[in-house]
Each structure stands twice: as C-alpha cells, then as structure tokens.
Amino acid sequence: MKLDHSLPLEYRTEEGQLKILGFWIFLGAEIMLFGTLFASYFTLVDRVGSGPSGAEIFEITPVLIETLVLLTSSFTIGLGIHAMRLGRKKAMLSFFAITLLLGLAFLGVEIYEFVHYVHIGAGLQTSAFTAILLTTLGTHGLHVTFGLFWGLFILLQVKKRGLTPETANKSFIFSLYWHFLDVVWIFIFSFVYLKGMM
Amino acid sequence: MEFFERFAIPHPSAPIYASMVAIALTIVAIIAGLTYFKKWGYLWREWLTTVDHKRIGIMYLISALLMLFRGGVDALMMRAQLAVPDNKLLDAQHYNEVFTTHGVVMIIFMAMPFIMALMNFVVPLQIGARDVAFPRLNALSFWLFFMGAMLFNISFVVGGSPDAGWTSYFPLAGNEFSTSVGSNYYMIAIQIAGLGTLMTGINFITTIFKMRAPGMTLMKMPMFTWSALITNAIIVFAFPVLTVALAMGTMDRLFGTHFFTTNNGGMDMLWANLFWVWGHPEVYILILPAFGIYSEVISTFARRNLYGYKSMVVSMVLISFMSFLVWVHHFFTMGQGALTNSIFSITTMAIAVPTGIKIFNWLFTLYKGKIEITTPMLYALLFIPLFTIGGVTGVMLGMSAADYQYHNTMFLVAHFHMVIIPGVVFAMLAGLTYWWPKMFGFMLNERLGKLAAWVIGISTLVAFMPMFFSGLDGQARRMYTYSASTGFGPLNMISFVGAIGLAVGFAIIVYNVYYSVRYASRDIGADPWNARTLEWATHSPVPEYNFAIVPHVKSAEALWDAKKKRHILFQGDYEKIHMPNNSGVPFIMSSIFFVWGFAMIFSMWAVAIIATIGIFACMAHRSVEIDHGRYISVRKIEETETKLRGAK
Numbered sequence: 001m002k003l004d005h006s007l008p009l010e011y012r013t014e015e016g017q018l019k020i021l022g023f024w025i026f027l028g029a030e031i032m033l034f035g036t037l038f039a040s041y042f043t044l045v046d047r048v049g050s051g052p053s054g055a056e057i058f059e060i061t062p063v064l065i066e067t068l069v070l071l072t073s074s075f076t077i078g079l080g081i082h083a084m085r086l087g088r089k090k091a092m093l094s095f096f097a098i099t100l101l102l103g104l105a106f107l108g109v110e111i112y113e114f115v116h117y118v119h120i121g122a123g124l125q126t127s128a129f130t131a132i133l134l135t136t137l138g139t140h141g142l143h144v145t146f147g148l149f150w151g152l153f154i155l156l157q158v159k160k161r162g163l164t165p166e167t168a169n170k171s172f173i174f175s176l177y178w179h180f181l182d183v184v185w186i187f188i189f190s191f192v193y194l195k196g197m198m
Numbered sequence: 199m200e201f202f203e204r205f206a207i208p209h210p211s212a213p214i215y216a217s218m219v220a221i222a223l224t225i226v227a228i229i230a231g232l233t234y235f236k237k238w239g240y241l242w243r244e245w246l247t248t249v250d251h252k253r254i255g256i257m258y259l260i261s262a263l264l265m266l267f268r269g270g271v272d273a274l275m276m277r278a279q280l281a282v283p284d285n286k287l288l289d290a291q292h293y294n295e296v297f298t299t300h301g302v303v304m305i306i307f308m309a310m311p312f313i314m315a316l317m318n319f320v321v322p323l324q325i326g327a328r329d330v331a332f333p334r335l336n337a338l339s340f341w342l343f344f345m346g347a348m349l350f351n352i353s354f355v356v357g358g359s360p361d362a363g364w365t366s367y368f369p370l371a372g373n374e375f376s377t378s379v380g381s382n383y384y385m386i387a388i389q390i391a392g393l394g395t396l397m398t399g400i401n402f403i404t405t406i407f408k409m410r411a412p413g414m415t416l417m418k419m420p421m422f423t424w425s426a427l428i429t430n431a432i433i434v435f436a437f438p439v440l441t442v443a444l445a446m447g448t449m450d451r452l453f454g455t456h457f458f459t460t461n462n463g464g465m466d467m468l469w470a471n472l473f474w475v476w477g478h479p480e481v482y483i484l485i486l487p488a489f490g491i492y493s494e495v496i497s498t499f500a501r502r503n504l505y506g507y508k509s510m511v512v513s514m515v516l517i518s519f520m521s522f523l524v525w526v527h528h529f530f531t532m533g534q535g536a537l538t539n540s541i542f543s544i545t546t547m548a549i550a551v552p553t554g555i556k557i558f559n560w561l562f563t564l565y566k567g568k569i570e571i572t573t574p575m576l577y578a579l580l581f582i583p584l585f586t587i588g589g590v591t592g593v594m595l596g597m598s599a600a601d602y603q604y605h606n607t608m609f610l611v612a613h614f615h616m617v618i619i620p621g622v623v624f625a626m627l628a629g630l631t632y633w634w635p636k637m638f639g640f641m642l643n644e645r646l647g648k649l650a651a652w653v654i655g656i657s658t659l660v661a662f663m664p665m666f667f668s669g670l671d672g673q674a675r676r677m678y679t680y681s682a683s684t685g686f687g688p689l690n691m692i693s694f695v696g697a698i699g700l701a702v703g704f705a706i707i708v709y710n711v712y713y714s715v716r717y718a719s720r721d722i723g724a725d726p727w728n729a730r731t732l733e734w735a736t737h738s739p740v741p742e743y744n745f746a747i748v749p750h751v752k753s754a755e756a757l758w759d760a761k762k763k764r765h766i767l768f769q770g771d772y773e774k775i776h777m778p779n780n781s782g783v784p785f786i787m788s789s790i791f792f793v794w795g796f797a798m799i800f801s802m803w804a805v806a807i808i809a810t811i812g813i814f815a816c817m818a819h820r821s822v823e824i825d826h827g828r829y830i831s832v833r834k835i836e837e838t839e840t841k842l843r844g845a846k
Contacts, residue, residue, distance in 0.1 A: 017408065018331045018332070018404055018408055018409075019332075021404050021407065021408060022331060022332060022400050022401070022404040025399075025400045025403050025404060025434055026400050028434055028435070029396055029399070029400065029434045029435070029437070029438050030438070032434075032435050032436075032438035032439060033438035033441060033442060035438075036438060036439045036442040036443075036472065036475075037442055040442065040446070040457075040468060040472070043465065043468055044457070044463065044465060044468070047463030047464070047465060048463055049456065049461070049462035049463035049464075050462065051462070051463075124449075124453060124454075124455055125453070125454045125455055125456065126456075126462070127456055127462045127463040128456045128457060128459075128462060128463035128464045128465060129463055131446075131449070131455040131456055131457055132457065135445075135446070135449070135455075149814070149818075150821070153818060153821045153822060154821070157821075157822065166824075170821075
C-alpha cells in the first residue's frame, strides 16, 4: 500500500481518496433527492384538503430543541475530526459518542413530534400537505437513524482497530454525511417550520 | 383465499399460461443443466461473485440482449394486433399491459444495461485503468439492476403487469383506476434498478476523474469516455428525482397517501412533472453514450482524428445542462398556459443546436477520410440520415402550438422510435460489433453483420415512417384497435411488415453470433480494426489486470499516435498488481432486495421487514469487514503475458 505522508490520515491511501471523492458525488445526489422533496413540498404546501395547515400544527419548542441539538452535534463531530487529525483517539471517540447521543436526542424529539402530529389529526393519509411534510421530515429522520447505526459501527471500529488510514477515512466520510444532514435540517427549519409559522 | 387471489393474473389468457409453463421449464432446465454439468461452483466463483468490470460488462450485455428480445416480442404483439382493423388478437387490458412493459423494458431494462455493458467494459480500458474506482459497488449496481429487471418481468405471470403506460401517469396509475398489483411492480422494480444505476453514476465519475493513465488530461480522453462522464453526471442529478417520485407513487398505492390523487389536496400533475424532470435527462443518458460510440467508430473507420474535439465536448456539456430544462414539452397540452409552453418550446428547439453541431462534426470527420465500410461504420452511416428524420420531427413536436395536433398520436410514436432506434439501438449494435473482438477474442462475421445492418436499417423506415402519416391522420397512440372506416389499415399493415423485418434483422444477429463462435478465427491480434484508443493496446481477450504496465499517454489518439508517431505507451518493468477480491455480498444483498420488492408489491409486511433487516445486515457486514485485496505477482504477470503474446 502506498502512503503519502504529506496528507491527513484519511487521504493517505489512493483508495481513501477515491472514497472521499465518491462520497462527495453521492452527496450531490442527496442534494437532488432533498431538492426534489423541497420542490414537492412547496408545490403541495397549501393543498391541505380538509386537514390542518402548517401554521395550525407547528410548535416552536420541539423544533427549537431539535435544531439546537442537531447543530451542536455537527459542531462536536467537527471537534471529533479535529481530534482525529491530531491523533488523539480518546478525545475523538468521546466527541463521536457525544455526537451520536445528540443525534439520538434529536430523533427522540422528532418521534415525539410525529406522534403529536398523528394525535392531532395530521397523519400521513390526511392530505397532500401532511403527506409531503411527514415524508420530507421522515426522509431526513431516516437518514439520521441510519447515521446513528453507521456512526456506532465506526466508533466501535476505531476503538478496536485504532486510528489507521482506513478507520480515519471511514470516520471522515461519516462526518461529511453528518454535516450534510445538518445543512438539510437548516433548510427544513427555515423553509418548512419558520415559513410555515409566519 | 383472499391472500392468494392477489397472485392471480387479472386477465388470464392462453399465451400467458403458455409463458408460465415456458418460464417454469426454463428454470428447471437451467437448474438441471448447471447440476448435470457441475457448473454451480464455476457460476458462483467466476460470475456471481465477480467484481471485474469486464465480466460485469458482459453480464450487463447478456441481460440487455435478453430484455431486447422480451421487449421485441411485446412490440411484435402490438404491431400484429394493429395490423388489421378490429383485430381480436389481444384484448384492451392485455394490450395496455403489453405497451406498458414494452416501454419500460426497452428503456430501463434494455437500453440502460446495454449502455452500462459497454461503459463497464470499455471505459476503464480506454483510460488505462485496472478496474473502476469501486469494484464491489459496481457488482452491486449490476445485481440491483438485474433483480429489478427480474422482478419486473415476473409481473405478467404473478399478479399482472403494469398497465398505465411506461409514463405511469396518475391518477390512472393510482389505486382507483389500476386495481391490480401491476403498478406496484412498476414503482418497486424500477426503484431497485434505479438505485443500481445511481451507484454506477457515482462509480464512473470517480473512476474517470481519478484513475486516468498518466498524461491523459481531461481533454485527451477518448470521446466515448467523455460521453460516459457526462452521462454519469446526468445520472447522478436525474435519478434521485425518480427515486422521490417512485417513493411517493409507492406510498400513494400502498399507504393511502394523497400525493397524486385527485382528492384531499393531491396533485396528479406533480407526478407528470417529476417523472419528466427525470425522464427527459434520461433520454440524453441514453443518447450521449451512443454519440460517443459513433464518434469512436466514425473516426476509426474514416482514419481521421475526430473533427472538432472541443466542440464535441462543449456540445455534450451544453446538452447535459439543457436536458434538465425541457421537460414540460412532454405535456404541452396539459394546461400550463401559453407563457410556460413558449419558454419550453424555445429551450426544446435550442437543444437541437448542440446536437446539430455534433452531426456536422461527424460529417466533417468523414469528409476527405479514407472511409472503410465495416459493420459498425455502416450502422454509423445509417444513423446520420435516419436520426435526422427523428430529430427534425422532434423539433416539429417541440413547437407547442403545433403540438396540439401531434400530441399522443402515432406521429409522436414514430418520432421517438426514429430517434431511439437509429440513435441508441444502432449505436449499441455498432458498439457491440466494434468491441466484440476485445470482449471475446474473435470477430463477428462482417458479411452477416452488414446484412443485418441493412435489414434493420430498412425495416426501421418501413416500420415507423407510416406512423408519421397515420399519426397526422389522427390515429391515437395506445389504442388497441380501430375500425376499418378510419383508413388506418394499410399504413398499419406496412408497419407490421417493418416490425417483422426488424425481427428478422435481430435473428440474423443471433445467427451471426452462433456462426462466428463456430467459424471465426481466434488469431486476430490485439487491434483488428486498426483503431486509435487504448483499449486496443492490450491483448484480446483482456487479461484480468487489463494492462501489465500502466500506459503513458501523450495525445487524445493514444494508440494511433503510438503506431504513427512512435510514441511509447508502455515503459518500465512489471510490478506486482493490486486487485480487489471477489465478493458474494452484492449478489446476496440484491437477492434480498428482490424478496423485499416482492413483499412490498404484495403488501406482505412481515417479509418486507425481515428483508429490510437483511439488507442492513449486509451493509453492516461491509462496514466491519477487512478486505485489503490481493496482489498478482510479477511471475504470474510474466506467465500470462508470454502466453497471450504467444497466441498472437
């Protein structure tokens, strides 16, 4: 295996470089995926049928908690990658663990929110608006859920195998994914919730 | 009992029962054959678990050819039904299912894998790489496509095929008007295959960006590789739109949501828009690699450098942008209003400009060339006039005011067949013939090849030109019959004759393969066409590591200049070569996807949940697995090279 020591650990193998570029392209596809969901959301947002509108069901408190928790988790995973670059495995693992716990908290609040919506009569089958709302939020939520499992697997691997070019590469790619979910959430927060509550 | 009724076919008929028996017998025959000849191990080791881009390419090719015949039989059934007025060969429901599956099979399960086949086989060789960037992902792409295709194809014997057209417009495709599970098949099977396609897109962009041979800058890439790059970029940006649309359609059908319904706020036109935001770029996903093949073939057999290399690249980039800006022209008549229609009319006509540039570049490449008419070249030369007929009628359809006259008539059907058959199918046949010696180490018979090209070329005109006239006369597409008083009878009979001609042409190709397997010389060397690009610089058939020494490239016509200007491609000594290990996980994971898809289609939730867990278990396995690949030793390379050189 050829190693280029002038680069950070995660870029050191050629395979690692390929994987990082490939993942960026994948994120391009993810932008299209969420872009399509947003476009559909804006198309259907006023088509509430006999169901409630956004302004009637959105509550600011859980949304603010979700936002704070997720933004913080994006910060902590950044710290985690920074620690990884410094070669401090223990600090990195702690930051990754904090990130995943925050992700879990986000998911908990989101599940509460969904239960609440269904409870007040804004279920998946109520109207085109509720369907696209829950689908957009749900797609993001499923990404977070997937990320929790993925992150856990990486955390365990770093713990067991140490910081190698492979584990560093995996961790770095995971951090890209996690930051991306954060970016998507900023759009959801601004254009679904805030705009909906105005 | 109710549980089992869902698996029955809604409109059974004798041919369907016959095909059920045929499918069962084929499966038994395959299993018995593999067991009798003790080939299970071989199949598993060499094919099902392979991550070699060349073998994956060949598997794509076999699947594409199988699907070509499936879609072709559909086409023959339709033309036979319409050949005479008031025909009773097929009933309306059966006809609906046949035209729906014809469209889906031909576009998604024939043309796409055919392109994937040639891209997989050729692109890594053309850029001097040893494999794609993510070989195992590549295997997963193939198997997902394959399982999607299988799932779609069992629909006509289990539960009924989709019957809402290949565009599957809602509300027709919704639960209210499509009560069988047919449209579920559509939503789920295409979703699974589409995931595979998206992965291919990511894989090939990374490969082309990062794995080119030293010295091959972007502007020195062969034109087919350029077309593959642009195509995969379109794939990455278009397919997620389809993913979302299909997911919404699935939810409407299975979970009772109201995305595309006509009540509770649902919006049926949202489907049409999303479908074509994917669907129009999809047209260019099909045609750009075809253009790439024609560029290679024309420049090889005119013995000239491609005219206007830079303008070729620029026009492909322009086409890829504009392909996302024309989707509304597929439904001008569905009430957008004059302003919207005008805008999309203009973008539609504008996209003909870069396409025209490419046509002229090919003509100028031919001009003053030492043209040699081989089978691939014959397809390329037939393509230019025939495709122009299709293209110009496309501009006619693109004028929104006039489109009200043509919309959903046979004129439209004639137009898109005249672009897709000369554009895509001829290109695939040209590419198949052109790269066949590289794939299998012998050439297809030229005399039979040219005969097939002429038969297919002329039959295309005979089959589709009459439709322009019957369409202008008012014959609507997708009507399963018509009365004698309409006067459409003779024109449709001519079309039927053309369809038979096409069938004969493809039969000649099959015979050609058989004939060449038996009689063609195996002593053809590495470069039988006297070609210009790197794939012809290594042996035929290609060793698993592609190039014993990584080539150094100085120009866009690397091999040609090596031959004419004495550039040295290969210098240095053999070094051990790193190769990826085979893996059964892509096949297993895709098989679980098949089970998942089937369970979803029939709303068997417990099975679907178990399969979902299985899919994630495969991903978890991949996450913790340690696989550093393997090395081919210098001694092994020397042995292989000596053997291959000896065979020359």
